[in-house]
Amino acid sequence: MSDEKVKDPVCGMTIEKSSADGPAEYQGRQYYFCSPGCLKKFEQEPEKYATSEQEGAS
Numbered sequence: 001m002s003d004e005k006v007k008d009p010v011c012g013m014t015i016e017k018s019s020a021d022g023p024a025e026y027q028g029r030q031y032y033f034c035s036p037g038c039l040k041k042f043e044q045e046p047e048k049y050a051t052s053e054q055e056g057a058s
């Protein structure tokens, strides 16, 4: 019962932390990903994804 859900900031998928890729740490926070591809994208442009929690972006 400890399958904590986390959100992949790159594609927006909700995933289980225990089976996620990562974590990648950015500005003191840890981020988890659905795939190595999303992890790689995040590492290339962390500022783009880490701040995309607000709605309304194109």
Ligand SMILES: [Zn+2]
Binding pocket: 008, 010, 011, 012, 013, 033, 034, 035, 038
């Ligand atoms: Zn993803």
